[in-house]
Amino acid sequence: MRILTGVQPSGQLHWGNYFGAMKPIIDRQGTGEVFVFVAQYHALTTVHDAAALRAATRDVALDFLACGLDPARACLFRQADVPEVHELAWMLSVVTPMGLLERCHSYKDKLARGLPASHGLFAYPVLMAADILAYQSDVVPVGRDQKQHVEVTRDIAAKFNQTFGAEVFKLPEPLISERVAVIPGLDGQKMSKSYGNTIGLFDEPKAVKAKIMRIATDSTPLEAPKDPDACRVFALYKLFASEAEQEEMRGNYLRGGYGYGHAKKALFEIYQRTLGPFRERREHLAAHPDEVEDILRAGAAKARAAARRTLEAARLAVGLD
Numbered sequence: 001m002r003i004l005t006g007v008q009p010s011g012q013l014h015w016g017n018y019f020g021a022m023k024p025i026i027d028r029q030g031t032g033e034v035f036v037f038v039a040q041y042h043a044l045t046t047v048h049d050a051a052a053l054r055a056a057t058r059d060v061a062l063d064f065l066a067c068g069l070d071p072a073r074a075c076l077f078r079q080a081d082v083p084e085v086h087e088l089a090w091m092l093s094v095v096t097p098m099g100l101l102e103r104c105h106s107y108k109d110k111l112a113r114g115l116p117a118s119h120g121l122f123a124y125p126v127l128m129a130a131d132i133l134a135y136q137s138d139v140v141p142v143g144r145d146q147k148q149h150v151e152v153t154r155d156i157a158a159k160f161n162q163t164f165g166a167e168v169f170k171l172p173e174p175l176i177s178e179r180v181a182v183i184p185g186l187d188g189q190k191m192s193k194s195y196g197n198t199i200g201l202f203d204e205p206k207a208v209k210a211k212i213m214r215i216a217t218d219s220t221p222l223e224a225p226k227d228p229d230a231c232r233v234f235a236l237y238k239l240f241a242s243e244a245e246q247e248e249m250r251g252n253y254l255r256g257g258y259g260y261g262h263a264k265k266a267l268f269e270i271y272q273r274t275l276g277p278f279r280e281r282r283e284h285l286a287a288h289p290d291e292v293e294d295i296l297r298a299g300a301a302k303a304r305a306a307a308r309r310t311l312e313a314a315r316l317a318v319g320l321d
Contacts, residue, residue, distance in 0.1 A: 001032035003175070004137040006039040006079065006128075009056035010047050013063050014198035016183035016191030018275075019239045024141040024175065026068045034074035035135050035303065036064060041079055041086075041127060045120045061292055063201055066282035067275075077299035079131065084307040089130035091314050095159045096126050105148055113194055129153040133169045134307040141175040144182060145190065150174040166317040168310070184235045186215050201275065202282060209268050217260040226260075228253040233263045240270040 005025045025034055038060045047053050069076060104125050111117055132140055132153050140150050157169035182190055185197030199211050215233055220226050228234040228250045238246050252258040285292055315321050
C-alpha cells in the first residue's frame, strides 16, 4: 500500500499542519510505502517571493524530519524535482470537466478571502490529482475539509481511464481521522495561516505560551462546572492527550473549581512534553543542510522512477508513445 501526502511551503507550519497532515502519515510508517512531498508549485498560487519559497521549502523538509519522518521508511522529496507530474497534469486536464472545478470548495473559499482568480488557483485540483495519481497512491490522509480533493482526483482518474480505455490510474481513498478532522485555531475557526490564528510548530515556547493564554473563553466562574466540548482550549488539548488524559481533563471541567487558566497551563505543558523533543533534532538538521539535501535528492530519485512508470503508461494510452 502506498500512502501519500503533500504540504505547501507557503509559510511556517503550525499545529494544524502537524495533526492534520504530518502526524497521520508519520504514524503510518511501516504500514506501507510512505511518500511525502513539498508542494512548491501549489504554493506559487500565493507565494511570489523566490527567497521566501526557497526558505519555506527547506523548513517543511526540516519540520517533517524533526517530527519523526524516517528516510529509511519514507520517501521525502520536492515536487519541483519530479517534472513528470506536469505532463500528467496536462493529460488529466483534457478530460476534466469545467463544472467539476467550479464546484470545488477550496477555489470558492479562496476567492471569498480576496485571492485573485488565477488559472493556477482554478486548476489547482488537477495538479493535485496528478500529484496523487503519478505515484499510484492507495491512500491519502486528509482533513474532512480536504476530502473533496481526493474525490475530485478519483473522478478525474476514472474519466481518464474510461476515455482512453485503459486502467492507467488506480483510484485512491481518503484517510480521515475523526479525532483530528478539523483543527481549531485560536479564534475557533479552522487553524489556517490565511486566518492568522495559528500556533507555529516550532515557535519559541514563550510565544506559544502567550498565544495559548490569549485563547478566548467564556465567562463561567472558576467554581462553576464547564462544558469541555464547547471550549477550544480543551479541543486543542485533546490533540495531544491520551484517552486517559482527556477523561481526566473532562472530569476537571465538569466538577468545577477548575479555571480556564488551569486548562491553558495544562495545554502548554502537554505541548512541551510532546513537541519539545523535536526541537533539538530540528536544530541538528538545520546545522547540516547537506544531510537534508541528500535525503531530498534520494527521495526525488525514487519518486521520479515511480512517476515515470505512470507517465509511460499514460502516454501509451493516449497515443504519445
